[in-house]
Amino acid sequence: MIPEDVRQQLNAAHAVGDYGPLLALIxxxxxxxxxxxxxxxxxxxxxxxSQGNIGNPLLPAIHGGVIAGFMELSAALYLLIxxxxxxxxxIIDFSIDYLRAGHFRDTYAQCQLWRQGRRVTNVAITAWQAxxxxxxxxxRAHFKIEPExxxxxxxxxxxx
Amino acid sequence: xxxxxxxxxxxxxxxALQHCQLLQMRVAHADSDGMTLVMPWSPxxxxxxxxxxxxxxxxxxxMDTTCGMATLCVLPRFEVCPTLDLRIDYMHAAVPGKPxxxxxxxxxxxxxxxxxxxxxxxxxxxxxxxxxxxxxMRLGQEIKGGIRFGNSLKExxx
Numbered sequence: 001m002i003p004e005d006v007r008q009q010l011n012a013a014h015a016v017g018d019y020g021p022l023l024a025l026i027x028x029x030x031x032x033x034x035x036x037x038x039x040x041x042x043x044x045x046x047x048x049x050s051q052g053n054i055g056n057p058l059l060p061a062i063h064g065g066v067i068a069g070f071m072e073l074s075a076a077l078y079l080l081i082x083x084x085x086x087x088x089x090x091i092i093d094f095s096i097d098y099l100r101a102g103h104f105r106d107t108y109a110q111c112q113l114w115r116q117g118r119r120v121t122n123v124a125i126t127a128w129q130a131x132x133x134x135x136x137x138x139x140r141a142h143f144k145i146e147p148e149x150x151x152x153x154x155x156x157x158x159x160x
Numbered sequence: 161x162x163x164x165x166x167x168x169x170x171x172x173x174x175x176a177l178q179h180c181q182l183l184q185m186r187v188a189h190a191d192s193d194g195m196t197l198v199m200p201w202s203p204x205x206x207x208x209x210x211x212x213x214x215x216x217x218x219x220x221x222x223m224d225t226t227c228g229m230a231t232l233c234v235l236p237r238f239e240v241c242p243t244l245d246l247r248i249d250y251m252h253a254a255v256p257g258k259p260x261x262x263x264x265x266x267x268x269x270x271x272x273x274x275x276x277x278x279x280x281x282x283x284x285x286x287x288x289x290x291x292x293x294x295x296x297m298r299l300g301q302e303i304k305g306g307i308r309f310g311n312s313l314k315e316x317x318x
Contacts, residue, residue, distance in 0.1 A: 003210070027206040028215035031182075054178040055225075056242075058309055063179040064243045065224040069217015073207070088208060091216050095247040 001087055001146075014081050022080075026073070032066055034073055043081065045074040045109040054104065062102035071096065071109050071125040071139045078111040083121055085145035092120065096139040105129050107136065114140075118147050161236075163191045170195065170232055172313045180225055183218060194265030194278075195230040197222060201257050212256035219260070219280055219290055220248055226262035227276040227294040234266045234274070238310030241274060241296040249291045258282045260289065272298055 002010075006025070013022045019036035023029040032053055035046040047053070047062075047070045055063025072094050079089040107129055115122040125139045161169075170190040174180055174197070183205065189196040199205075199222045207215025224246055231241045254260055263285065264278025274296045279288035301307055 025209055026215075027204050027209065028217055031204045032217065052179060052182045055180070056240075057176050057178070058240070058306070063177065063221060063224070064228075064246070065217065065221025066179055068220040068224065068246065069215065072216045072220070076207075088210065091250050093247065093249045094216060094220065095245070096220075097245045098243050101242070 002085075010080060019077070022077075028069065029073060032070060032073075034070055036074075036077060039110075042110065043074075043078055045070070045077070045111075047107040047109070049105045049107075056101075059101055060104050062104065062107065064096075064098055064102075067098070067102050067107065067127060067137050068094065068096045068139065070107065071127055071137065072141060074109040075111050075123040075125050075139075075141050076143065078113070079121060079123065079143055079145065082113060083116055083145055084148055086148045087146040089121070089143035089145050092142040092144055094139065094141045096137055098137050100134065100136045102127075102136045103129060108132075116145075119144060121145055166190045166192070166232065169238075169313045170229055173229060173232065174225070176309075177225065179221065183221060185222065185225065188261060190229075190233065192233055194263060195226055195233055196261060196263045197226045197229070198259050198261050200259045201254070206256070208253075211253065213253035214256075214260065216248065216250065216290075219250075219254070220246065222260060222262040223248065223264065223278055223280055223290070223292040224294065226264040227278055227292060228296060230264040230266050230276050230278070231274050231296055234269050235298075237301060238306075238313055239301055240299045240306045240309075242299065244273070244295040244297050246292065246294040251288050251290055254280075254289050255282055261285075264292070264294075274298060 017038040053066045109127045112124045127137045128135045167190040170187045188198040205218035268275040
């Protein structure tokens with residue numbers, strides 16, 4: 001379950017568009033340095049360029065695992081805010097396609113909730129750097145969520 | 161390549177990856193069968209503060225690196241092999257306080273592409289935290305800086 005104080009923090013963050021206090025609760029968010037801002041009705045996630053996130057020293061390029069972690073965390077935060085899950089969304093699986101090297105510069109991500117079922121959601125995530133039309137990676141994830149009302153036991157016939 | 165020089169090469173490769181240094185990843189074992197890396201648990205990689213569970217991003221970084229480095233086990237000479245894609249299936253959360261091992265092997269090597277698979281686990285390799293498959297592109301040795309980087313891995317120079 002999401003504790004009441006966290007739920008309140010979530011609502012407060014979303015109301016004013018300041019997600020800093022929410023992100024401060026998640027150590028991994030601080031490790032990679034993810035930021036979040038409102039973009040109209042949507043959310044825009046940003047990963048500022050950081051030496052600590054470098055993988056390939058030749059280019060240099062951001063570590064592919066960091067790009068994946070940034071996108072997975074973006075999707076989880078997106079669901080925390082937009083899905084009506086009673087608990088913190090739990091990752092089931094994650095699949096990422098790397099399209100271009102992630103250079104040493106700021107990276108952005110945007111999420112799309114393709115399907116919200118009662119127990120599982122499907123989210124697509126796109127990440128880009130200079131040009132939104134040339135993404136560096138696309139990913140999709142399934143998360144387990146908990147409906148606000150408990151599911152009926154399968155033995156019960158559906159009510160008419 | 162014998163196993164001890166493979167292990168030394170793997171250690172030099174890993175030490176060049178800044179983010180892996182931040183996560184304090186080390187080579188646990190390397191031989192012609194596959195690559196095993198280890199990442200200590202630390203409060204900084206927690207994704208769920210309620211449970212202390214490690215964030216999937218840290219696990220993905222461990223497994224992307226492990227699968228990518230597994231290519232060192234099968235290639236006669238160093239090649240730059242960027243990740244084409246990666247899929248992670250999460251079995252259960254990692255237990256706080258215990259190191260996490262990543263093991264991967266290459267199950268098919270073609271002229272252009274290498275297919276890898278692996279798992280992350282803590283105490284018991286039979287109870288993995290996650291299963292991973294990843295595909296890597298072979299860029300060969302003619303890539304920018306590739307030969308120099310490959311030589312530095314071989315000779316142990318910077």
